[in-house]
Structures are given as C-alpha cells and as structure tokens.
Amino acid sequence: MFSTLRSAIGISATLIFCSAVYVGARIPAAPQEPEAVVVKMTTEHKFMPEKITIKAGQTVEWVNDDKEMPHEVTTDPNLAADPNNVSIPEGAQPFDSRLITNGKSFRHAFTVPGVYRYACPPHENDGMLGQVTVTK
Numbered sequence: 001m002f003s004t005l006r007s008a009i010g011i012s013a014t015l016i017f018c019s020a021v022y023v024g025a026r027i028p029a030a031p032q033e034p035e036a037v038v039v040k041m042t043t044e045h046k047f048m049p050e051k052i053t054i055k056a057g058q059t060v061e062w063v064n065d066d067k068e069m070p071h072e073v074t075t076d077p078n079l080a081a082d083p084n085n086v087s088i089p090e091g092a093q094p095f096d097s098r099l100i101t102n103g104k105s106f107r108h109a110f111t112v113p114g115v116y117r118y119a120c121p122p123h124e125n126d127g128m129l130g131q132v133t134v135t136k
C-alpha cells in the first residue's frame, strides 16, 4: 500500500520534472549576437557619432533612424560617389551594407586595426561620412 503510493508520488514527481525540462527547452534562446557599438543614421543625413574608436574584434551596428530615407555604409571605392571619401587599412577587406531602410541595421565586425573612412553614397555630397578607428 505504502510502496504503491510512494511509487505513484515518484512517478508524478518525475513527470513534473520532465515537463518542466520540456517547457524550458522550448523557450527560444536569446540570439548569440555579439554586443555592438551603435552608430545611427539620422534624418539630417549624418552618422551619429561621426567618429568612433573601438578595439579589434568589436562589432559596429549602423541603425537607420531616418523615417524618410534609406542610407548605406560603404568603404568600397568602387561604390562611393567619390573614391577619395573612403579608405581602409592595409590587409582589410572593403565592405558595403547596400541600402538600409528605416528601422533596419547593418553590422560589421572589425578585425584589422587602423582607420576606416566610410560614406553613404547617396548623401556623400551632404557630408554623410563617418570614421571607425580600430585599435589593437
């Protein structure tokens, strides 16, 4: 009698434990994206802040805060309106975000130290230029 009750309790406890584990497993894990330094793309056609300094290995996230205009981030001289507006350190690869619409963002992880000058090609003439300095 007692042993039957005890095993019934044991089974219930096991069931509760297992369902708890099951529910826990179904909760989606937080995305494993690295923390990023945020640069906003504004209605005034500026990068804010315009110049930042980060450490090698850090990620920058450009967020379009402008409800009216898509913006872009490029270090590629072939895509910039004026190739002299962009530059990257030796050994680094140029990158380009394509057009980023309102509320969307673009991330880039910087591994090679140096100075990166980038531009938003549609608004280069408005002075929409920015700079990332990557230290070791």
Ligand SMILES: [Cu+2]
Binding pocket: 045, 070, 071, 072, 120, 121, 122, 123, 128
């Ligand atoms: Cu722009």
